[in-house]
Amino acid sequence: MLFAVGATDRWARDGITANSLMPGAIVTNLQRHVGGTVRQPPERRKNTEQGAATSVLLAASSLVEGVSGRYFADCQGQPVVSEATSDLLGVAPYALDPSNADRLWDLSSRLVA
DSSP states (O other): OHHHHHHHHHHGGGTOOOOEEEOOEEOOTTHHHHOSOOOSOGGGEEOHHHHHHHHHHHHHOGGGTTOOSOEEETTEEOOBOSSOOTTOOSBOGGGGOHHHHHHHHHHHHHHHO
16 A cells, blocks of 8 residues: 555656555465465455456556555445454555655665665
8 A cells, every 4th residue: 555655646747546455355276375264254255356356447447547546445445444344444544644655665765776
């Protein structure tokens, strides 16, 4: 999310948009290789098409044209929440803070240099 906030601040004038997203708990055979169990309840699990839907929306839909620096899940922009919710939706205020994004971008530029 902080990358999207920083990219929006740096490139919006050039018409470049950046958002972040959560595809959800996509049920594939990959889980067998990482151990553990899927922590999402069955009604929140997604097949591959459902898991790709938010990515496709952000990449190709005119519905989000010009929208930038936002967090999406289940094909919806997510609200700012101050506490974690049981459905794991929403975005914390610190993840939208431009000063946090600047610190991340500054750190990454020093690591690459």
